[in-house]
Amino acid sequence: MTFDLGPALLFCPADRPDRFDKAAERADAVILDLEDAVAPGDKAAAREALVAHPLDAATTIVRVNAVDSGYFDDDLAALARTGYRRVMLAKTETVVQVDRLDGFEVIALCETAAGIVNVASIAAAPSVVALMWGAEDLLASLGGTSSRDDDGRYRAVAVHARSSVLLAAGAAGKAAIDSVYVDIPDLPGLEREAQDARASGFSATACIHPSQVSAIRTAYLPSPEEVASATAMLLAAEGERGVFRFDGRMVDEPVLRHARAVLARGTGQPQQP
Template structure:
């Protein structure tokens, strides 16, 4: 019997360029989970430097507690299969102690099979950011090595032949809303948590907060960030309101009272209500817990 892949710490997941080891610690202080990025955040001429920096950081005994944290606090985004950098990335990670890898531009189960064979036992965050990847996101989510599924808007724009994923006011265009919904639905159908894409405009705090609130209300477990300042905004959005927590705890108190079928505020407390209450309480614990300082 295969065990389920480990879970990620959340809700705020922050990308950090792997060629900037001076930023690793700050990223870990601000976010719940950090994606050390060997792909888009690192220029082609800096890929080798990024691998060396990552290798040195993972070899430092002082960083072992972060590498072994449960839930996972470190993920490495490698370069896509076929990029020309994949094999070098895998070679560095093989003996690094890294336990989770984000694979970009996943388009088929075969991509996941290859990564699982190259890095046995590593949890995979599957990034669906092409038209084909979105279309196949259900079978991708169902792969046993996958720990979470994320959708990406910017590469998807290129895949579709478009020019921008967002309108002038920052909201997602209809086709990207559809892709977002598709990946979230298929992630849930595959029994995996969904990660909402990044909000590019760092200055637009209100837009980020609104999108993060929609993400949690829709069912995303995490939201990705591209700047440390965004992490607290995401964490606040995922934190239930005092009234939500009060209601959830009251529902669970009734459930645990042993009274059988119960009513709460005029409605029946059935299984969906109980599960929602449990998730609100858990979300409150996760979002209200400060990130562990490495």
């Protein structure tokens, strides 16, 4: 199983079927959300909307409530009435929880202290195709008040969680999805953060508003200068053996892999974690 969606994954409340088609048109994939975006009293209606208004299963993910939330079993029953097979499990903390989604491709959303501590074992679960992390839920689970400081930068604990999820995903050969950027009007800030995500090795970034999709797509697409440099480097490598010097830089196999990744992004080919 592979994860081939992205780079812009758009959350859409599952109790708003009037938004389903628009979200699917604007993003690379839609995350129909049965969890935080839906009030407790509206969850039954959201499940019915999930069944009654189907989207393309190949580009749709369903976020279900946490296993111990009291809503999970009903979410699972609704899923059984659909063709959706990619499921994001909110507040994933253990492999045992992941196993409750046997038969699905699971995106493990690690957004609590327990989830981050156990992320390596979660990533290794066979049904897990990708990992995502959540900043605000993580800080809430720690008793904190905000994932970012006054300058808008992630606090140290959030940086650690982000890195832990990315490293666990990479070690297990799975994709990693970066957390949402909640300051919706700040598109330059989102683009900078998504550029960092792409450069660090994330496969996609989740978002909460259609206006954020373009900024994420732009950030994940290499610049013409990056493509030209990578192309020239790989051409130069064809006549070299081992380490060589190119444009004042030492080039070895890891650097060449970076160049191949740039070209893969530039041509729209799927990224392998």
